[in-house]
Amino acid sequence: MELSGAVLLVSFFVLLILNIPVAICIGLATLLAMLFSIDFTAAATTMTQRMAGGMNSFALLAIPFFILSGLLMGRGGIAHRLIEFAKALIGSLPGGLALVNVISCALFGSISGSAVAATSAIGGFMVPMMNKEGYDKNFNGAITVAASTTGLLIPPSNILIVYSLASGSVSIAALFIAGYVPGLLLTLSLMAIGAIYAHRKGYPTADRLPLKEALPKLLDAIPSLLLIVIVIGGIVGGVFTATEASAIAVLYSLLLAVGFYREVKLGELPGILLKATETSAVVLLLIGTSTAMSWMLSFENIPQTISQTLLTLSENPLLILLIINLILLVVGAFMDMTPAVLIFTPIFLPVVTELGISPLHFGMMMILNLCIGLCTPPVGSVLFVGCSIAKTSMTAIIRPLLPMYLAMIATLALVTYIPALSEWLPGQFGLN
């Protein structure tokens, strides 16, 4: 176990330094590590089976479809009108567009329950628009990535359902209510970071528009705003699932871009489809090889062994919580969220229950922690999508991400050590 883990880590970083595509670094390192317990043919075959298995998920459709609708919105004049609308509303605030981005990501993430969907949907049109307004593209990618994770805490959220089932004892309804306070805290802290950052960099703020000028912009945005109404209304009204909503978004933005605004010609469509395919495939292939790596880590019991060793280090409840958080941060760096929740809930829940921590509280702590992991290199599906749509590298996006990690870790500390943040609201509904 120890040897294969070390081989995985070392070979992965060596390959990474050489600027080999990350997906292939993950794949080759995983294959090497697998060879310690599985013969070559079975290992290579298992790799491809897990890669295909990782991509074989209906929920992942949100990635290509929201990237596609984002491109259509960008080129079709929809995004532009939405931005004018947002600027008319709050453009005079420092970092107005950054704030719009955070709120949109939180709103969209909360409704879709998926962080990659939020990154592709909101980032797909917000990042190019912010670029155009003079914001740094790395910052734009970074804030989209961080803000998209808030929707995993604000209900509905697929990962909270996974946690509920893995924990066995917490009701999904209680988790959904509990998620509001930590989710909003995270949103507010990221908004603060966005505003401070934009202010420091001197990003442009628009003058407050007189109503006479603002009103036409508001009216002009109505057909574009309808997109949001249709997508959100359709999900909430049970017409389609959050995943299917991505295809509806493609249809509606296509109709607006080609038929209504006429800013996209039919002949441009194949090019747009290809571009969307290219961006999504980068992420899909990463998800494929990351799935294989997560599988290998679980198969070798590497996360379990490490955490069981570390948990024996202290008896102090505060320290144990700190250790658990540190383990989860490291795990989040390498592992996707769902397998991490499935593996660590049964390991940590008995430990924290003994410390008097409720499964509800622990769930919030764990999900918030793993939200950070979604944004950290080397493996983070939301980070992958963010880099892809912002057309930037993982090295370049890290700098603007640093203050956001800090904000997320600060929120995590609050949620970890103040149980009321997770438990008060569900208590008000009698769901404790």
Add this chain to the structure above:
Amino acid sequence: MAMIDRGLQYLLILLMGIMVVNVLWQVATRFLLGDPSSYTEEIARFLLIWIGMLGGCHAYRVGAHLGLDILSHHLQGAARWRLQWIISGAVIIFAVAVLIYGGGTLVLLTNELHQTSASLEISMAVIYSVIPLSGALLCCFGVDELLTGPNIHRHADTN
């Protein structure tokens, strides 16, 4: 080579188009017709595998994959070229060992055991065949890169 590129691009555009129509059809049959299609969910998932694998090859061709450029950033001339050999070599090894050999074994196995998909009841070997296929493409692209120079198609539209 240009023909392979072109063919791959057309195929990807087609697959993406089908995938959109397919999911819209899924919503329509359930919500408008009240007679949900049993196949669309499965078709969408399988198309996703194909788009992920083949699109991954195309993305490699145009240099869209994510990487860590701390080292390559500082290299010039012959050193940069030597690094390119290592990068292409790693890609070719992955393509041959994992995608062609591992994927090929998976295809042969599912074919031999007559394994079918749950709804369409088509052979899983057909679905998985995209893995060795993209391995072959990735191999071609890696070799081509070594013969004609690195990054010929890269960073065409990073702005």
Add this chain to the structure above:
Amino acid sequence: GPQGEAATVLRLAHGMPADHPVNKAMEVMGDRLRELSGATMQIEIYPNGQLGSERDLLELLQIGSLAMTKVSASPLESFVPAYKIFSIPYVFRDHQHFWRMLESPLGRELLLSSEPARLRGLGFYDAGSRSFYASKPIRSPEDLEGMKIRVQKSMTSVEMVKRLGGAATPIAWGELYTALQQGVVDGAENNIPSFYLSKHYEVSPYLSLDEHTYVPDVLLIGLPTWNSLTPQQQAWLQQAADDSITYQRQLWEQKTQQSLEALQANGIKVITPDKEPFRQRVLPMHQAYNNTPMGDLMDAIKTLP
């Protein structure tokens, strides 16, 4: 550990949580195997689907990288068509009839019938009967008219819901809770403990015990692994599996009873409809198999006492 070096480790992955009767029975199997083999064999369990979905796990057994799994009979249909028998509604009269078949030579044959697909069945775990749960009460097939019901990925299940008047809707298991909550589907079907453990009762207040199918869980070992064991090791493993099955059946019965009580305590309306109208509606599905191997199997089952 030191004795772990020499031991044969069988890795067993499945999709159920660690406190599920199936997982507890597997732990018993592990203990028994260690005992029987004098600690030269052990089972390592990976619960919660952490190594993949049931379908994925079956493929890993065929590849040989995973030793054992437990899957529902439903995904096995794509590997061994004979398992479709469990998706055909009202083949079994009741729970006793169902177990009589599993324990008969027919059941034994079925377990071995997957060998050409590199999968060897070691035994059946109880997974009870499957019934509908929904946002509205279902007392007769007429009530199902126009309702969107989520079914397992099996064409037989799709046909069953269609014949009963509902609209069979494919929704991924992980998306089902929100789909029920938001009304994308009106109902689903499963056994009683799963209805309880999945928390779907939080969003579907009516359980209708029409008991349309009995779909067992199947404990399997990959042929590559099985063939690597000595006959003595194979016998130990089979013995341990048999013992765990006896244990699981008791646990399952308790779990079903507990779940039913917990559901009622949570305000779920449990309906016991007359099954005859449901059975009548799906009889054409039985007749369609006349003069096929599946039809012969069905006839053989029906003649069991």
